Amino acid sequence: MRGKFAVGAAMAALATAPCALQAEDFRVELSAPAAKEAPYEGRVILVLAADDKSEPRFQVDASHDAAQVFGIPVEGFRNGQARLVGKDVLGYPGRSLADVPAGTYTVQAVLHKYDTFKLGNGKVVKLPAARGAGQNWRKEPGNIISKPMKVNFDPKRPGEIKVALTEVIGPVAEPKDTEFVRHFKFKSERLSKFWGRDVYMRGHVLVPKDFDKHPEAKYPLAIFHGHFPEDFGGFRTTPPDADIKCEPSKRFKNETCYARTEQQEAYDFYQKWISPDFPRMLIVEIDHSNPYYDDSYAVNSANIGPYGDAITYDFIPALEKKFRGIGQGWARFLYGGSTGGWEALAAQVFYPDEYNGAFAACPDPIDFRQTMVTDIYKDKNAYFWTGPFGKVAKPGKRDYLGHLSHTIEDENRLELVLGDKTRSGGQWDVWEAVYSPMGEDGYPKRIWNKATGEIDPSVAAYWRENYDMRHILERDWQKLAPKLQGKIHIYVGDMDNFYLNNAVYLMEDFLKKAQPAYGGEILYGDRDEHCWNGDPTQPNSIGRLRYNWMYVPKILKRIEAAAPKGADLTSWRYK
Secondary structure (H helix, E strand, O other): OOOEOOOOOOHHHOOOOOEOOOOOEEEEEEOOOOOOOOOEEEEEEEEEEOOOOOOHHHHOOOOOOOOEEEEEEEEEEOOOOEEEEOOOOOEEOOOOHHHOOOEEEEEEEEEEEOEEEEOOOOOEEEEOOOOOOOOOOOOOOOOEEEOOEEEEEOOOOOOEEEEEEEEEOOOOOOOOOOOOEEEEEEEOHHHHHHHOOOOEEEEEEEOOOOHHHOOOOOEOEEEEEOOOOOOOOOOOOOOOOOOOOOOOOOOOOOOOOHHHHHHHHHHHHHHHHHOOOOOOOEEEEEEOOEOOEOOOOOOEEOOOEEHHHHHHHHHHHHHHHHHOEOOOHHHEEEEEEOHHHHHHHHHHHHOOOOOOOEEEEOOOOOOHHHEOOEOOOOOOEOOEEEOOOOEEEOEEEEOOOOOEEEEHHHHHHHHHHHOOOOOOOOHHHHHHHHHOOEOOOOOEOOOEOOOOOEEOHHHHHHHHHHHOHHHHHHHHHHHHHHHHOOOEEEEEEOOOOOOOHHHHHHHHHHHOOOOOOOOOEEEEEOOOOOOOOOOOOOOHHHHOOOHHHHOHHHHHHHHHHHOOOOOOOOOOOOO
């Protein structure tokens, strides 16, 4: 059965009548316009969705009720050629096509393209270049997709269904400067040398009221760390849209129109930002997306490169020069949640003199004895707790009642489907890319076998000595304490969806007995989920939208306590 099915380009034009053919295999054919880089290398990702409310590529995640996905590597893939996705191809949630029930599905394929990188150390690797969408294979410019189509599928009936890759995803538009949001593009010589090609970082900078009217003023700087930002988020100069489309929040059950809440909070922040009593300062969100993930974790890494040095010693000073920052450690602050929480804490620990305080909310694991729920030093397996006669799967995500949506093995299998050799762009793979040593083949060494979960103790030891925040602080406390007193602040809900509170408990066990005292704070939100950031008076749905102003009083106290004699404490306090 070789029929090719033609459908419209948009979901609105999706064929309403499914193809009448039944099949057990999918034949994915490249039919894209000829391009200079053809033949292509990368990964073909095939998605089957049970509904057509959105394109199948946007329905892929680790939840048990997500779309079905399969992935295969391709090399030398040319126009007119095809690759078969058959029963032997690994999938998620079902492990193979044989596990997919017979039924009518919406089908879509994506070719996630890889580039060849000749690294500065001589290694050659094939990776998806960061092309403007934050390493999101669903939207990355240059990737090739098929038009969604409906098919009848039956794993017990022989034959093939042809899926044609025909549409090239277009480029992402550059954000434009406004009165309050400016943009900064910076070429990093350190990173360019590492990657063997030009590497740029971008900053989305929120400038204070009347920035252009006060050329004499120099400003403190706050770095809002986190995932890839398309532009500066959570800030708008107009009230919420009158015609906003209201939908109940899947995550926050009490929010019936969360889009309006988000816009209202963004507008409220703008009103605070221009008020006479708000300190005039700079806030930057950094785009440091790279071939492994949507951000670099802001540290030096054997696989991702010297991002810690590039951000702290090169990017930040250049940004401060352009936007009139004070340019000294006492006037720089770090905050963020989840990945951004880990980055804020790590940057403060690794560069203690360059920053004056880290406010780390719901940080990624800061003690690898609880890497979510796994002790990578003592446990033998990352996926299961095993006894002499049985085993229990380790949980991956819960809600505030403890109900699970998937396991650790589920998440890792999905990543293996989306990309081998740590190339999925997923959470576990980025930890591996950041924390692991580089293997002989130029790719990160596996912390555990991706298929079985068996942990490699030698890689775990490398993680401990280089990136385990609690271990590093305890090991080096006598040297670090004078530089970090009063600078470490950690906040997490005690029902964090990803069990990130577990590692915070272990960090607190050390810090509360550390001598000299650390002088910061660790707070827990009762029954709060990811990503609680320290305000017990507000629900999690609100507090997570207030990073850019909720720590300001504490920042001002740090400035007063740490500013050297004769420091500029006035030019940036104009009304």
